[in-house]
Amino acid sequence: MSDELEITHGGAIAVDSDALRGVADALAVLAPRFADAASAIRRAHGCLLALPMASMRVDTVALWGSVDRVDALHEECRVAGENTRLMADVYELVEHRAELAALAIQERPPSNALLDRIAELEASDPRVVEMETWLLAGWEKRRTEGLHAQFDLGAFWVTPEAGPNMGLLLGAAALGAAGVGRLPPYAALSGRGDPVSVTPVRTTAPIGPPNSIAEALRRFPGESGAQIKVEKYAMADGSNRFVLYSKGTQPKSLIDWNEPFDMKSNLELYTGQESASYVATVDALRAAGAQAGDEVQIYAHSQAAMNAAYLASGSEFDVTVQVTAGSPVQPTLDDDQLLIELRHTDDMVNSLAGGGPPAGTGSADSLVVTRVGDPEPHIHDVWLHPHMMESYTETAELLDASDDVRLEAWRDKARELTDAVSIESTEYVARRD
Known part of the structure; x- marks a missing residue:
């Protein structure tokens, strides 16, 4: 028996696009805080260097190294937020394409709002359509x-x-x-x-x-x-x-x-x-x-x-x-x-x-x-x-x-x-x- 069970709502879509955007928003709020933390550490490092005896009690080299780590976290958080928002757009595009196909089967015309949103998503980033193709190809294989x-x-x-x-x-x-x-x-x-x-x-x-x-x-x-x-x-x-x-x-x-x-x-x-x-x-x-x-x-x-x-x-x-x-x-x-x-x-x-x-x-x-x-x-x-x-x-x-x-x-x-x-x-x- 295989225990590799996958449970989704169906097809290529396993995550709600609105939920993804919520994660992206949270990451967007968090990223500047890492930048603020890095700035605070730099100020603290400068203050300690100005005190003659401080370097004997505080490892200022390690403190400066933490600036690099926090800067890296800021960049990772920023990129993760952007990529999460990008994937939300990809998922939404797949969903709207499915909606368009369902309307075609029913011989019902799509609304202008649906067509406008698809066009907006396609134009938002050249990677969106490319990743949509990649997403569907992976689903087809699985x-x-x-x-x-x-x-x-x-x-x-x-x-x-x-x-x-x-x-x-x-x-x-x-x-x-x-x-x-x-x-x-x-x-x-x-x-x-x-x-x-x-x-x-x-x-x-x-x-x-x-x-x-x-x-x-x-x-x-x-x-x-x-x-x-x-x-x-x-x-x-x-x-x-x-x-x-x-x-x-x-x-x-x-x-x-x-x-x-x-x-x-x-x-x-x-x-x-x-x-x-x-x-x-x-x-x-x-x-x-x-x-x-x-x-x-x-x-x-x-x-x-x-x-x-x-x-x-x-x-x-x-x-x-x-x-x-x-x-x-x-x-x-x-x-x-x-x-x-x-x-x-x-x-x-x-x-x-x-x-x-x-x-x-x-x-x-x-x-x-x-x-x-x-x-x-x-x-x-x-x-x-x-x-x-x-x-x-x-x-x-x-x-x-x-x-x-x-x-x-x-x-x-x-x-x-x-x-x-x-x-x-x-x-x-x-x-x-």
Whole structure:
């Protein structure tokens, strides 16, 4: 397990530009004080030299040496302040470029204020545009760290049965690099998915909601053949809230043509078409009692994360929390939706999302949690080990142990569910009709 966990708000932007400017302002205030201190030491040194016996009691040579050190601190502080302000401008430019791209996807014209600010940042310093390019290039490299090694080793394990899926993954990876996996705001699926039947196969009564991200990932359906679990929380005010847990592509789909969580659904979802697995997910929520406008929290892996993205952006339900592992897409959510994405840079399926947008999405407390899922791959490893749920559960454990203050937003949403007067958990098996 790698402990090199990176937790950001998403993409190339890891620090708020306004916060950086606050640091730059503080450094700008501090720098002159070092200059004042150096001047005071010089005056003190001159006074001591004027006193005949002073040099016998005070090391004036060392005192003068401190002037050089304070002068150096003044210069370091001044340069640090200027560079921090420069980086704030670079981060802001990246954010505004992302905003411009989002508006283009929505076919909405940018405001004059946005265009003027971009032009102002570009003209402020010739290094700003150059460093923007450097920043994005570094992000592009980091977001697929370790992927090449996994791919090379995977080639030794490609079977005739896996060959078609390998080709599909390679083709989709190219689309991901082109930005196909980045969904626009309020993305909705087109067409109609294959008809399905959804059958409840197990009902239990949990004692409460999950108390950690890792525990939530361990709550996925356990009954044989079940792909979906829905927990219904009956609240004291008479409302109902729901928590959805959904698995990704099922291995048996290679031989079971009635399995809705298959490669056909993968391709449909990735190209913006309604899939049988999406239909099954909506039907399971409705079977559990969810109605239009009801609050839903989602935990999803792989293909199911694509369903989650479209549920959050274009469905009848109020998706307030979305936690995904190894998602092939990057949703664009509203400011009141909490998104926690677990992403392994060496996960081929995750690479289909194209690394996400350079700026974050969702609420201010939303997180993108990345690491190399398999830092030391070997020939005997399973090809998609970094994509497996077990690997992402390890990452969730590292996140839970990180004490990142932004996790409090997720904990607050989980604690709200502890007020439920009853909890009913149902697992469902979905089949194509």
